[in-house]
Amino acid sequence: MALFAVVWRYTDDTGLLDEVRPLHRAYLQDMVRQGVVKQAGPFGDGSGGLLIYDVADEDELAKWIDEDPFSVHGVIAESRSWPWTPVVGPMAAS
Numbered sequence: 001m002a003l004f005a006v007v008w009r010y011t012d013d014t015g016l017l018d019e020v021r022p023l024h025r026a027y028l029q030d031m032v033r034q035g036v037v038k039q040a041g042p043f044g045d046g047s048g049g050l051l052i053y054d055v056a057d058e059d060e061l062a063k064w065i066d067e068d069p070f071s072v073h074g075v076i077a078e079s080r081s082w083p084w085t086p087v088v089g090p091m092a093a094s
Helices: 014-034 058-067
Strands: 002-010 037-042 048-055 076-083
Antiparallel strands (some): 002 076
16 A cells, blocks of 8 residues: 545635535545545645545545545545655654
8 A cells, every 4th residue: 555645726616615525524534434544634724635545556546536525526626646655753654
């Protein structure tokens, strides 16, 4: 498995964001239970969010992102991802 850091920028349509947020959070909670998402949360200014995924590869990452209600309903205006290796903190390899 590999960790990926994903940064999203949300649509400016705050009504849509508020409408879809409960579906998105339920989806994320299920992914946390499955071990796919390690951390996730919005930026303080509400412009987007950061997610840490633990998946086999970029193809699996794309699948999870594509099935997220934020993707399905057009909340994500921009998505960027990078392989990520934590070196300090609780997620760092021992």
